[in-house]
Amino acid sequence: MTLRHAFVLVVCAFAVFPILFVLSAAINPMGTLASTELLPTGASLNNFANLLTSDTYPFGRWFFNSVFIALASSFASLLLSMFAAYAFSRMRFAGRRVGMMALLLIQMFPQFLAIVTIFMIFTEVTELYPAFGFNTAWGLLLLYLGGALGVNTWLMKGFLDTVPKELDEAATVDGATHAQIFWRVIMPLVTPILAVTALLAFIGTMSEFLMANVFLRDPESKTLAVGMYGMIAGDHRNANFGMFAAATLITAVPTVGVFLWLQKYIVSGLTAGAVKG
Amino acid sequence: MALDVREAAPAGTRGRPRREITTAFVVSRIVVLAVAAAILLYAVPPLVATGSWVALGLLCGVSAAIAYLYLTRRFIPAKYLIPGTVFLVAFQVFPVVYTLTTAFTNFGDGHRGDKAAAVTAIETGSVRQAPGSPEYTLSVATRGEELVFLLVDPATKQVSLGTADGLTPLDGARVGVTGKVLAAPGLTVLKAPEAAARGQEITALAVPTGDGVIKANGLSRAVEGKAALVYDAACDCVRGNGGTWTADESQGYFVNARGEHLAQGWQVNVGLDNFARVLTNPTISGYFAGVLGWNLVFALVSVLGCFALGMGVALALHHPRMRGTRVYRILLILPYAMPAFAMLLVWRDMFNRDFGLINQLLGAEIDWLGQTGTARLGVLLVNIWLGFPYMFLVTTGALQAIPRELTEAASIDGATPFRAFRRVTLPLLLVALTPLLISSFAYNFNNYNAIALTTDGGPFPADSPQVGGTDLLITYTFRLAFGAGGAQFGFAAAISVFIFAIVAVISAVAFRRTRKQEEVYA
Secondary structure (H helix, E strand, C coil): CHHHHHHHHHHHHHHHHHHHHHHHHHHCCCCCHHHCCCCCCCCCCHHHHHHHHCCCCCHHHHHHHHHHHHHHHHHHHHHHHHHHHHHHHHCCCCCHHHHHHHHHHHHHCCHHHHHHHHHHHHHHHHHHCHHHCCCCHHHHHHHHHCCCCCHHHHHHHHHHHCCCHHHHHHHHHCCCCHHHHHHHHHHHHCHHHHHHHHHHHHHHHHCCCHHHHHHCCCHHHCCHHHHHHHHHCCCHHHHCHHHHHHHHHHHHHHHHHHHHHHHHHHHCCHHHHHHHC | CCCCCCCCCCHHHCCCCCCCCCHHHHHHHHHHHHHHHHHHHHHHHHHHHHCCHHHHHHHHHHHHHHHHHHHCCCCHHHHHHHHHHHHHHHHHHHHHHHHHHHCCECCECCECCCHHHHHHHHHHHCEEECCCCCEEEEEEEEECCEEEEEEECCCCCCEEEEECCEEEECCCCEECCCCCEEEECCEEECCHHHHHHCHHHHHHCEEEECCEEEEECCCCEEEEEEECCEEECCCCEEEECCEEEEEECCCCEEECCCCCECCCCCCCECCCHHHHHHHHCHHHHHCHHHHHHHHHHHHHHHHHHHHHHHHHHHHHHCCCCCCCHHHHHHHHHHHHHCCHHHHHHHHHHHCCCCCCHHHHHHCCCCCHHHCHHHHHHHHHHHHHHHHHHHHHHHHHHHHHHCCHHHHHHHHHCCCCHHHHHHHHHHHHHHHHHHHHHHHHHHHHHCCHHHHHCCCCCCCCCCCCCCCCCCCCHHHHHHHHHHCCCCCCHHHHHHHHHHHHHHHHHHHHHHHHHHHHHHHHHC
16 A cells, blocks of 8 residues: 555656646746746746736636637547447447447548648538638637537446446346436446546547647637747747746636536446445 | 337337327427428528529538438437538538548649639739830729729829729719829729728729720839730740740649749649659658658556556546545546647746756766767656546546446456456456547647647758657648648648558557447447
């Protein structure tokens, strides 16, 4: 047990020390790159205050955009990939294996390279349906949902495979439809993996930068990733480092919040209980 | 009850279940139809307005198929797969396929449009004022959304309206003392700052006349000029300036006898040229092997390092008597919770030789990102730092799915904890995680951000600024394709096909090796 603690503590130290550096830069009143050290001389919350009251950077707006997009997209993609995982895990149909391989293969194409095409598609969409075009959260959401299947589906399918099939067979015998089995039997049992994937999807969307950078040009529509990159791009890098560090810390808050919220589901071993029953 | 239910056997063979129509059934069908109808109502009018009949047909076809799918009781797997697949096809598969088709073209700077656009650009770009041609006083106005010219002939004081269609006389305009038009019926005359803001549009507008075009020269004068270069359809060539440039359909350029071409070209199909260029161009293929080698190491070490570290802590915490797991989990997840792109930039600063944190802590003066060896070590360290919490989370999730009974049974049978892990836990974990490991490999193989935001491919040797010590194929090729030479989308797409092929082959091999496992456990 001591060994376990020692090992985990070492890894924790590795995990935390760059974050301490950011923390130190954020409360360092000098706020420039050259003056950063792990233990700052003197501390103030000036960087946070400057950030939140800044006229140049609508930080609150970025924050809201990011959280909204991340919550909406992780919820929707969770549902879509859970549907697909249920079909792949529980049903046998023509093209099942091919479908799963295709999912994996499509994910391997360097998505970044399709960015020119995506740009052209959404130029068209912006003209036809401005509500789903550039500078809108909805357009970006649609784009993110394109990747909703893929890795998450595999992760959930792997988990579903370990949930005993006898459970849904028993439900079928009792006259349940496939939809009832999905919502009433499967969904409650897969909460741990739902929690994990929800968290992964949330984090992934929060720090997604490339697509958002193409998509969101208008300062009001930017997400944290796009906005913050602008803060230290080019000449601003040294001057804004303190504010940037403060922004980095604030960005992490919702993610940690989601994690704390989902922690109990991640921890609980519901499936083990189901087998015993 | 149980009589009309088929045997509880393979799920795929289920016949049509005989069941009564429930309220839930009716309500869910109505909801599906209502959503489909709402989407149609929203999406159709703009398509009709712009006459996009192909898109309209596609939309109606897909909607009809979906409605049919959800109204029958058959195709049950499809009911679950379609929602995600629609998005996948529209925003993932289609862009990829489209990108692949551009690999066979010369799409890029100088080759963006079709031939007609190139001819127009060449002709209007070469307009020179003909000697003795009239010079007009120009006012810029808008007619609705359209930008138009109001031209006053200084000699006759006649006001004309110039549009892209031609020149028409205009009556009722009020001309000021400077000779510029102040107001005209049905038109909004732009003030100087407004006009200046639309400078590009103004420069682009060419008003065709009998034997030339009228173009703006600044914001208040317009001159009639003639195109020095004129396209002649008879010989499919451009003449003028004492030369002839013949259209070369294989290059998408107008080329003259000396082999020189005009700057403006058009998009043509170049077949396998882009692919051949990757293989035969010495600057590109020369470094390919070296970059590929490091790229493989980077992806493998990233994945295995993250997995080993992540699984290690997940296993350490996965013990009923472990205390403080809540706090540990939060600390371990922190690197993943921080915005990745920001932390990459922070790490770059921590590696800085003069005022970086790492050198300060070590009391050293190591130029971390300035030497190939330490730079590679650095980016790997950063990437593992960023990636291991993901593996930790995923393994934690997968560990929950393994019934404790299995490991308990193993220990009752006398297996040591290590043996129980090796023979029971790890194989079960790998069933769930192999696909993730493989896709994580693919992700890291193309991890553009990890390199671009830390070292940007560097350090670069003095003799070759093209390829740096930490360059991955994707950063290296992006520099070639989008770098100083201008955008070459077709060429970039061809390179991505190569990258895709390499990743796909490696993944397929990895999959074959683990496939048997899945058959056993799934």
